[in-house]
Amino acid sequence: MTMIYLVRHGQTLFNLQHKIQGFCDSPLTNLGVEEAKIAGRYFKEANIPLDEAFVSTSERAIDTLQLITDLPFKTHKNLREWNFGTYEGEGEHLNPPLPYGDFFVQFGGESQTDLTKRINQAVTDIAKHSNKQHILIVSHGASIANFYREWEEFSPVKRHGSIKNCSIMAYEYLDDTFISKEIINHDFSNISLDENN
Template identity: 55%
Template structure:
């Protein structure tokens, strides 16, 4: 049976606005971030998309976004958290190394990119193996990007530009594999 996962990035946060590294650390949604989440909610309503279940990262910015998008009960999962950037957390984004990051953050107490991708993939597979057909999962920019990279071999579309706040990635899930079928980047 084919199932659908809507993997979505949270709305803009104070640290996004101030260009701070934000992985496991957290900051609140801005007024624009709340507006972005409301636009995503409208997208789902206008397209008559009804979720069987909803999940969010344990980060407040993700759960706050989800609570604006839908009023349904949801489950917070650590597996949907953003990349752990170690001691770079809260620092200026100017300090980030060039892409790809690979294992750069490991020596600073953070996560390896491959381990991070495996965490996201395993978490999303576990979600979709449940008894549901349409799922919303609110996560983070690098988490969404790395989940896309993990499954790029099954997908015919890709996202080259940055994954914007409240970008929605629509994946089909069948035979234990994900396929990216649509990218919804709102124009705010």
Template identity: 45%
Template sequence: MTTKLYLMRHGQTRFNLQGRIQGACDSPLTELGIEQARAAHAYFVAKGIAFDAVYSSTQERACDTAELASDRTDITRLKGLKEMDFGAFEGQQEYLNPPLQPNIGYGDYFVTYGGEGSMSVRERMGKTVTDLLEQHPGQTLLAVSHGAAIAQFYRGVLQDPPQVRLSNCAILEFDYEDGHYDLLSIYDPVNKENLYSKD
């Protein structure tokens, strides 16, 4: 029995706009971020996609995006969907980030500064998403999370993950069955274009 997952990044935030590192810390959606989430809602409506359940991380930017994109308030918040913790780098300018390593991310760089390692985030996200999908066999779910967390998730569950930078409110469409994930597409509802398509 196939379960459908739409895994989505939150809309633009104040810290995104300011170019600040934003993981465990939070900042509100900008007006553009709100419009991005509404664009995602319009996409779901146009495609006739209805959700049996909606999840988000516990962070405000994800919760607000989930409500706007689904037009629902019965959102289940899960700490396992939260963004990577960047430790002492939280709130600092993004140019301070180290170079990304292919298919790894930042590795254990931020652990030294009180943050999380990339593989820890990958494990956390993989367990959280798989557990919630196993609770909803054959249903259609929306889960709103964060850029680095989502990237670690799909690197962990896919054999050949796409090399895509996730725009705000990017939507990843997965089929899940018998423990196997199949990524069908990554869609940018703001610019109305596919960032990735399996076909």
């Protein structure tokens, strides 16, 4: 049995500032660092023996992974976030209503179809070619959401709302199919940042 754990990165500066962040990058905030540590503790406390790790080439994702586990890891460009073209770094108030579809193509970005194809191909390649049982993949909100949509018909566990920072989506990979088993949204309400500043 192969289990895939898809994790969104921790809160970043651009998340905090409500800026569009796809291929562009910004650092984790102090809260984002603590979120990633809590995600890491989840795997330990749930006795999930992560034995392989992959991550987007974006620094925010790499930093998150390194706070979750000390496993060696491989970067993968196709695990990156949606390319929003010239909308990168602009305010989120400029986003069109969902679904975005082909909206960002006219601004040099990618279509939803292309994003879905590349994230699905990346995760499938990882699952298909790995001989490990518990694989951690750190990626991004829109990428993970579109992966979920691709396999939603096989998902007994349904998603409600957006993909939260450092949430974990657990999939079983069986017979070339990804079956959602659990969605873990952590309680970050007790995080105190006074000690970390």
